[in-house]
Amino acid sequence: MFVCLCNGITSQVVADAIAKGASTTNQIAASCGAGADCGRCRRTLRSLLGASTSDQGLRN
Amino acid sequence: MRSADPQAHSMVIASDYRVPNPERVWPLLQSRKSALAGIGAHHVLVYTSTHDYGRVLVTIGVRSREPIVELLRSRVFFDWFDAVGVEDIPAVFAGEITERFEASPPSNPEAPGVVVAAMASVDDVSMLTEEVRAGLTRFTAAGVRKTWIFRAFDDGHEVMILQELDDEDRARRWIEHPDPAAPWIAGAGRGAYPPVFVGKFFDMMRIDG
Numbered sequence: 001m002f003v004c005l006c007n008g009i010t011s012q013v014v015a016d017a018i019a020k021g022a023s024t025t026n027q028i029a030a031s032c033g034a035g036a037d038c039g040r041c042r043r044t045l046r047s048l049l050g051a052s053t054s055d056q057g058l059r060n
Numbered sequence: 061m062r063s064a065d066p067q068a069h070s071m072v073i074a075s076d077y078r079v080p081n082p083e084r085v086w087p088l089l090q091s092r093k094s095a096l097a098g099i100g101a102h103h104v105l106v107y108t109s110t111h112d113y114g115r116v117l118v119t120i121g122v123r124s125r126e127p128i129v130e131l132l133r134s135r136v137f138f139d140w141f142d143a144v145g146v147e148d149i150p151a152v153f154a155g156e157i158t159e160r161f162e163a164s165p166p167s168n169p170e171a172p173g174v175v176v177a178a179m180a181s182v183d184d185v186s187m188l189t190e191e192v193r194a195g196l197t198r199f200t201a202a203g204v205r206k207t208w209i210f211r212a213f214d215d216g217h218e219v220m221i222l223q224e225l226d227d228e229d230r231a232r233r234w235i236e237h238p239d240p241a242a243p244w245i246a247g248a249g250r251g252a253y254p255p256v257f258v259g260k261f262f263d264m265m266r267i268d269g
Contacts, residue, residue, distance in 0.1 A: 001214075002180065008130075008132060011151060012214065015251075044149075
């Protein structure tokens with residue numbers, strides 16, 4: 001899925017940023033550029049952060 | 061695959077989102093026909109949710125030599141979301157159709173069907189396609205008339221599946237008790253993927269280039 005249309009960033013790239021430690025939308029923006037321009041994709045970024053958190057909860 | 065199929069041999073851009081006023085979507089799309097032609101769009105299909113007021117699924121068939129990233133960055137999409145009152149830009153699926161299955165014989169072709177759409181990540185798209193092919197008898201028995209499988213450009217595991225079922229009851233049963241060959245139902249609604257969409261075909265616009 002293309003998440004950030006401004007910078008053409010996909011959900012996979014965002015997932016990689018989260019896997020490397022990004023835990024806020026600002027950190028995702030700093031890591032890969034998603035949400036860094038208009039910021040209108042940040043709701044989707046929060047959904048990706050939430051999915052990652054629940055995945056970690058399932059693993060723990 | 062029939063050559064008249066508007067989704068055939070084409071890049072497909074799809075997005076599922078909520079608008080404040082779904083009645084405005086179609087006239088606004090029509091007023092943007094030339095802008096859509098400018099990005100190579102040849103068909104636009106709109107589906108409206110049956111129970112979730114304001115939720116729409118819009119698919120755009122595009123023939124373009126531009127990379128998909130450049131297309132998505134064009135002002136056409138931002139202007140569109142602004143016009144329909146969408147503040148939070150949704151995730152966008154971009155891919156191409158890989159297979160189209162049809163029930164044989166059609167179960168109740170006279171009545172308009174219900175569309176069930178899902179975007180999800182699956183283990184293996186080729187294997188999934190074969191499992192759907194092998195399960196077509198079960199699909200037909202469950203009221204599935206048609207199944208379109210789209211594969212994403214940016215992720216080899218990502219699919220968008222559009223299905224047409226006989227009616228709302230069968231669509232609900234299909235979602236609540238999906239066939240083993242339909243793992244995408246369980247994968248929808250996670251992360252960037254919207255929940256399973258249940259709706260009706262609203263209209264289709266052909267755009268001459």
